[in-house]
Amino acid sequence: MKTFTKRLLAVATLAILAASPLQAKTFKWAFQGDVQSLDPHALNETFTMGFMGNVYEALSAYTDDLELVPALAESWSNPEPSKWIIKLRKGVKFQEGGDFNADDVIFSWKRCLSEGSDMKGRAGLIKEMKKIDDYTVEAITPSPNPILMQEMAWLYIMDKEWSIEHKTAETTNVKGGEEGNYANMHANGTGPFIITDRQPDVKTIFKRNENYWGNPKTNITEGIFTPVKQAATRVAALISGELDLIYPVPVQDWKRLEKASGVKPLSGPEARTIFLGMDSSRDELLYSNIKGKNPLKDVRVRKAFAHALNLEAIHKKVMRGASTPAGLLVAPQVNGFSEALNTPYSYDPELSKKLLAEAGYPDGFEITIDCPNNRYVNDEKICQAAAGMLAKIGVKVEVFAQPKSKYFAKVLAQNNYDTSFYLLGWTPGSMDSHNVLINLLSCQNKEKKMGTFNFGNYCNAEIDALTDKVGSETNPAKRQAMIDKAFKIAKDEVAYLPIHQQPLSWGVRDGVSVSQRADNVLDLRSVVLQ
Amino acid sequence: MVMLAVAFIAFSLFRYVGNPINNMVGQDTSIAEREEIRKQLGLDDPFFVQFGNFVIDAVHGEFGSSYRHRRPVSDLLAERLPATLELSFFSGMIALFIGIPMGIYTALNRKSVLSKIFMTLSLIGVSLPTFLIGILFILFFGVILQWLPTFGRGEVVQVGWWSTGLLTISGWKALIMPAVTLALFQMTLIMRLVRAEMLEVLQTDFIKFARARGLPTRSVHFRHALKNTLVPVITITGLQFGSIIAFAIITESVFQWPGMGLLFIQAIHEVDIPVMAAYLVMIALFFVVINLIVDILYFFVDPRLRVDRAAV
Numbered sequence: 001m002k003t004f005t006k007r008l009l010a011v012a013t014l015a016i017l018a019a020s021p022l023q024a025k026t027f028k029w030a031f032q033g034d035v036q037s038l039d040p041h042a043l044n045e046t047f048t049m050g051f052m053g054n055v056y057e058a059l060s061a062y063t064d065d066l067e068l069v070p071a072l073a074e075s076w077s078n079p080e081p082s083k084w085i086i087k088l089r090k091g092v093k094f095q096e097g098g099d100f101n102a103d104d105v106i107f108s109w110k111r112c113l114s115e116g117s118d119m120k121g122r123a124g125l126i127k128e129m130k131k132i133d134d135y136t137v138e139a140i141t142p143s144p145n146p147i148l149m150q151e152m153a154w155l156y157i158m159d160k161e162w163s164i165e166h167k168t169a170e171t172t173n174v175k176g177g178e179e180g181n182y183a184n185m186h187a188n189g190t191g192p193f194i195i196t197d198r199q200p201d202v203k204t205i206f207k208r209n210e211n212y213w214g215n216p217k218t219n220i221t222e223g224i225f226t227p228v229k230q231a232a233t234r235v236a237a238l239i240s241g242e243l244d245l246i247y248p249v250p251v252q253d254w255k256r257l258e259k260a261s262g263v264k265p266l267s268g269p270e271a272r273t274i275f276l277g278m279d280s281s282r283d284e285l286l287y288s289n290i291k292g293k294n295p296l297k298d299v300r301v302r303k304a305f306a307h308a309l310n311l312e313a314i315h316k317k318v319m320r321g322a323s324t325p326a327g328l329l330v331a332p333q334v335n336g337f338s339e340a341l342n343t344p345y346s347y348d349p350e351l352s353k354k355l356l357a358e359a360g361y362p363d364g365f366e367i368t369i370d371c372p373n374n375r376y377v378n379d380e381k382i383c384q385a386a387a388g389m390l391a392k393i394g395v396k397v398e399v400f401a402q403p404k405s406k407y408f409a410k411v412l413a414q415n416n417y418d419t420s421f422y423l424l425g426w427t428p429g430s431m432d433s434h435n436v437l438i439n440l441l442s443c444q445n446k447e448k449k450m451g452t453f454n455f456g457n458y459c460n461a462e463i464d465a466l467t468d469k470v471g472s473e474t475n476p477a478k479r480q481a482m483i484d485k486a487f488k489i490a491k492d493e494v495a496y497l498p499i500h501q502q503p504l505s506w507g508v509r510d511g512v513s514v515s516q517r518a519d520n521v522l523d524l525r526s527v528v529l530q
Numbered sequence: 531m532v533m534l535a536v537a538f539i540a541f542s543l544f545r546y547v548g549n550p551i552n553n554m555v556g557q558d559t560s561i562a563e564r565e566e567i568r569k570q571l572g573l574d575d576p577f578f579v580q581f582g583n584f585v586i587d588a589v590h591g592e593f594g595s596s597y598r599h600r601r602p603v604s605d606l607l608a609e610r611l612p613a614t615l616e617l618s619f620f621s622g623m624i625a626l627f628i629g630i631p632m633g634i635y636t637a638l639n640r641k642s643v644l645s646k647i648f649m650t651l652s653l654i655g656v657s658l659p660t661f662l663i664g665i666l667f668i669l670f671f672g673v674i675l676q677w678l679p680t681f682g683r684g685e686v687v688q689v690g691w692w693s694t695g696l697l698t699i700s701g702w703k704a705l706i707m708p709a710v711t712l713a714l715f716q717m718t719l720i721m722r723l724v725r726a727e728m729l730e731v732l733q734t735d736f737i738k739f740a741r742a743r744g745l746p747t748r749s750v751h752f753r754h755a756l757k758n759t760l761v762p763v764i765t766i767t768g769l770q771f772g773s774i775i776a777f778a779i780i781t782e783s784v785f786q787w788p789g790m791g792l793l794f795i796q797a798i799h800e801v802d803i804p805v806m807a808a809y810l811v812m813i814a815l816f817f818v819v820i821n822l823i824v825d826i827l828y829f830f831v832d833p834r835l836r837v838d839r840a841a842v
Contacts, residue, residue, distance in 0.1 A: 033796070036554075036598050044556025119556045172600050180763075184600050200599055201796065202683070202788040226785045228681055229796065232665055237680040240673045374799075405548030405801045412552060413561040414568070429558055437559075449560050 003235045025529045027220040029245040029522065030234055034227040039172040039183040040156035041111055044118045046427065050153050050521030054206065054223075055095075056156035056189030059086060059105070060149045064515035066271070066333050066431055072100065072157055072190060080297055081144035081474060087253065088135040093212045096188045098159040102131040105170075107160035107462075113285035114175030122151050144472040147335070149429045164186050178191070187507055192216055193223060193524055201227055207525070223524055236509045238263055244529070245514065247506040251320055251378060252514075259508050266506040269324045271331040272427040272517040274376055276309075276369070276386060276497040278302060279420045281444075281457035287398075287420040291308040295365055296420070296456075302494035304355040306345040308393045309386060309497060317447070318381045321505035328487060329426065329436050331501045333518045336433025341491060352393040364394025370422040371399055372407040375422035377502045383423050386499075397421070413446075417455045424453070425502065427519060433483045437467040441490055458495040534585070536814040542579045550597050550801035571597070573803075584807060593808040598800045599738070603808045608794060609744055612692045613683060614782070614789030618774045620705060621713035626767065626776075629717040633724025640749060654720030658770070660777070664711045664784035671707060674741035679704050681786035708785040712778060716770050723766055734758075761832050768824035772817045 036047045039058045042048075051060075061071035070076070075186040076086045092100040112123035126149060128140040141148060163169050166182035187195045192212040197205040206223035226243075228234040234246045235253050239260045249257065249265055257265040279285055280294040285294050295301045295407070311325040330337050356364060371383035380401040387397035402410070411419040428435035442450035443459035451457065466486040473479040490496070504516050515526035550573070551564045557682070568574055572583065587594060593603035632652075636645040672680035684700030686693045695701025731737060732755055740750045779791035790809060797805035 037600050037602075042600065043554070044558055118555050118559055120563065121560060123619070137538060181601075199788070200601075200606075226786070229792070230784055230786065233681050233786055236665075236668045236673050240676055240680050242680060247673060259833075318659075324574065403548070403799070404551060405550075407548075408552040409549030414549060414551070414564060426557075429556070446561060452561060453557070527576060 007187065014066055016066065018270065022154070023219075024222065025220045026082050026224060027245070027524070027527055027529060028224045028226070028243045030182065030226050030228040030237065030243050031522075032229055032231070032234070033249060034204075037172050037184045038187045038195065038198065039168075041108075041114075041117045041119045041171040041188075044122070044154070044182070044429070046429075046519060046521065050517075050523070051225075052187070052189075052400050053191065053521065054193040054524045055191045055195055056158070057191050057293045057432035058153050058156050059088075060153040062153055062431070062517070062519075063379050064517055064523065066518055068153065071153075072105075076149055080148075081472070082141045082409070084099045084134075084139040084141070084148060086137050086139060088137065090135055092190050094159040094162065094188050095209055095211075096159070096162060096196045098161050098188075098452075099183045100157070100159070100190055103132045103134075103161045104113050104157055106131060107163065107409065108155065108157045108246060109153070109170065109324065111158065111163070111171055112155060115296075117171035119155060119171075122155055125151055138357075140175075144474055146472070146474045146476075147432045147434065148429055148431055150257070150335070152331060156189065156427065158183070159188055182376075191220050192218070200430070207474065208235060208270050214525075216456065218525050218527050220524065220527055220529055230274055233335070236474075240508065241509065244512050245506060245522070245527075247504075247520075248377070249505045249507040251322060251503070251505060252318065253507075254505070258297035262510050263507060266508050266514075266516055267322050267503045268516045269331065269501045269518060270427070270504045270520055271431070272376070272425045272502050273326055273329055273331055274323075274379075274423065274425045274499045275326075275329060276305075277422050277424055277454075277456045278305070278458075278497070279417075279456040279457060280495075282420075284419065285367065285497065289366040290361075292462075295359065295361055298359045299493055300355045300359040301361065302497075303345075304352040304359070304393060305390065305395070306497055307348045307355070308352040308395070309345070309499070310347045310389055311344050311499060312347065313389075314382060314385050318378050318385050319503065321503070323377075324503075325500045326498040327491070329440060329485075329490070329498055330428065330433050332426055334433060334436075336436075336480060338480075338484050339485065341484065341487050345494075350391075356393060356395075357365045361394075364396065366396040367399050367421050368398045370407060370411055370419045371401040371403045372423070373401040375404040375407070376423075376425045377453040377505065379425075381425060382499060386423075411455050413444075413452060416458070417444075419455055422455055423499075426453070431519070433487075434467070434470050437463065437470060437483070437486055441486065441495060442467050458490075460489060460493065463489055478512045532813045532818055535619055536812050537588070537807065538581065539586065540810045541577070541584065541688060544803050545577070545804065547798065547803075547806075548801045550803060553800045554597055568639055569780070578743040584789050587784075588704075588808075588811060596797075596802055596805050598797070598802045598805070603804045606805065607694065607790060607808060607812060608691060609693070610788060610790045610793050612694060613787060614775060614778055614791060616695060617705065617708055617712065617787060617789060618771065618778055620709040622717070622767075622774055624709060624713035624773050625716035625720055625770070628713075629720030630724050630763070632717075634728060634751075634756065636721070637725045637728035638757060640729075652718035652721050655714045656722075658714075660711060660715065660780045661784055664707070664781060667707045667711055667726060668784070678707050697837040708781050708787050710785070712781040716774060719768060719770065720763065724763055728755060731755045731758045755829070764827050764831060765824055768820050768827070769817075772813075772820045775816055776813050 005091055017153050035051050036043050040052045057071050059073040060068055063069055074087045074089045080086050107127050109123055109129050112119035126139045130138045132138055168183040172184040192209050193206040194209050196207045204225040208221045227464055231250045237243045237248045254265040254497050280296050282294055315323050325344050327342045369383050373380040373382055383399045387399050390397045394463045411422055438450055439453040441463050444451040444454055444457045450458050462484045466482050504520055511530035513528045551568050585654050596603050632648050636648050639645050641692045668680045671678045683695045684704035685698040687697040740754055782789045782791035793807045
């Protein structure tokens with residue numbers, strides 16, 4: 001009897017819901033932290049950019065499959081190698097009513113060059129911007145740049161009049177001050193969602209923008225975002241039904257989500273590649289018992305390391321089958337990826353021992369690996385697993401795991417790359433291999449801003465030359481051939497030890513459909529609630 | 531003086547927490563730009579210059595801007611203070627109003643079954659870490675029974691600059707679990723303290739005389755014995771209230787309670803030095819003020835102190 005009444009009630013509720021045309025659909029989700037600022041130019045970081053992408057838009061955008069499509073631009077052309085003509089979309093309005101036009105584009109580009117901006121690098125890809133008419137702009141790049149529009153997808157457009165009216169014509173500065181403060185706490189973009197309430201670290205409420213120019217598939221009318229720092233609390237809130245989606249979910253909690261009713265884990269490959277890097281340039285390793293020489297300078301030792309790592313075991317045991325073992329520094333979603341080069345080094349500890357003996361270290365040696373413990377999925381565990389595997393060929397690895405703030409302070413350029421062996425993860429912001437060539441595979445060069453994240457300073461003049469050419473080659477086939485060639489050299493010389501692409505790890509309530517983008521961005525445009 | 535010392539110790543520790551700049555910029559930001567920001571923020575200055583600047587600004591009530599939020603630290607603390615104070619106040623109340631009666635009961639009825647249950651429970655309360663208790667509560671009341679929300683503060687109402695969760699049902703519901711979690715340790719501590727003091731006082735001569743004079747048991751217990759146990763209880767409770775505020779950090783992070791403790795934890799993760807410094811100095815201030823209040827309270831509870839004072 002009771003169940004019958006319940007059913008009746010359910011049917012009645014459904015009928016009422018179906019009858020009312022204006023269904024309020026509220027979507028509640030949580031991430032482990034909050035955005036630092038609502039200012040779209042203040043921090044160039046994936047979560048912030050993805051979050052703000054619901055409110056602000058750029059000239060181009062990425063689809064759910066990370067394909068580049070026009071957004072606020074209607075189309076673009078590249079008539080001369082260093083000149084771009086961009087046609088803008090007409091009839092687009094900012095959320096507070098302002099019209100979108102060429103002035104806003106040029107204004108936003110200039111704002112990205114202001115002092116507090118973290119987008120200077122991206123804005124610097126354009127040397128000069130000119131207004132041709134209200135809906136056409138011309139951009140001049142310092143050198144030919146085939147992937148300009150890939151980069152522009154992250155340069156959000158603000159309303160010039162609104163910014164000037166609220167004295168936020170310059171980016172919010174970390175130093176504080178009046179300038180820019182308004183955009184730090186308020187947003188006015190052209191995107192499908194409007195921020196109506198913002199309490200940093202507590203709650204952010206989004207309302208659907210009824211005047212949005214596009215036609216996204218989402219049916220949500222309201223979004224409530226709450227950062228929840230503790231993973232256990234986040235998972236509990238999902239299971240108890242207080243939230244519709246959470247990320248990240250710790251890998252060890254997947255089973256719990258599978259068992260619990262009404263929720264499920266959602267996982268897919270992320271475009272982030274996790275790899276180990278080695279100091280192959282210093283004459284003596286900073287953290288090793290071998291004095292007077294650097295064993296990692298010898299390609300045979302690096303090869304020995306490569307063949308000693310059992311990626312399959314890391315995939316199965318550490319990552320519980322959720323990662324994608326890799327042989328390249330770029331993921332399949334990244335432009336320039338090559339399937340042929342992605343085969344991992346074979347697991348062959350006997351070969352490793354032979355190579356070590358040939359190089360003059362038959363009994364191995366000692367080395368310390370630097371490792372973050374709260375940055376990537378199971379980062380510390382990967383280091384420990386790798387240490388165990390290297391122990392089998394006689395290399396004694398001490399794992400030095402620290403929180404990311406301390407880890408990066410130690411290994412980055414500001415501290416003179418104070419490491420001998422380390423774990424790092426990388427997603428190219430532009431989704432293009434050139435970014436990887438510049439940051440990870442070029443020789444360190446402060447003036448040219450090359451090899452900034454090449455902590456071990458693996459250096460090969462041929463790759464440097466190829467990197468330069470890739471940067472300005474506009475023919476896709478020729479460009480791909482050059483990228484392949486550079487990656488092949490890096491692979492033969494064991495510049496790095498790629499481990500895997502880490503898994504995306506989200507948890508959703510049944511009845512929520514969402515596209516899980518490989519760059520770990522949650523785009524509300526793709527969320528459909530049942 | 532205490533606060534100056536706290537600030538000094540805090541500052542000497544900050545150099546070991548990591549480099550804040552890397553959390554403030556994206557991966558594509560060049561080294562030169564990172565160094566530029568570092569210089570602008572004065573992080574390259576010698577230790578004593580940094581410390582001196584901090585103290586001078588702090589005296590003027592100026593704590594600088596948070597690196598992470600890009601807003602004045604004083605605004606952030608003011609925003610978060612109500613949440614922490616409401617939570618601390620209620621868990622203090624729970625600890626007192628349940629802890630003291632439990633203590634009296636167990637002292638007077640030492641042999642009863644209920645006393646033994648109380649004592650066993652108090653052992654659990656003292657020995658289980660707050661973090662675990664919080665998670666167990668969430669699992670039981672939040673996930674399995676679904677009676678109470680698992681995180682956050684519920685709906686809050688803004689009264690002037692004070693945001694309160696006490697005017698909404700969801701606010702009260704959200705308060706229960708964190709407040710009890712935070713109160714548990716203090717409650718068992720107060721209970722055991724009251725019990726021990728009470729037992730001691732009951733052995734003293736003046737209680738025996740009171741009994742001999744034929745005063746009613748009730749009056750002996752509550753008028754004479756209890757009053758004399760209160761001095762140490764007040765001291766401890768006062769100090770514990772300070773530590774409730776300070777140690778709300780763990781409870782706040784388990785329940786995602788948007789108070790100062792959570793702000794502090796996040797500041798540590800992101801190496802947000804101005805927030806860390808201001809928070810520590812503020813907690814030091816709390817302790818100083820609470821100690822002062824406790825000292826003043828003595829005069830009201832213990833007449834002997836008043837006599838001494840008068841004699842001097």
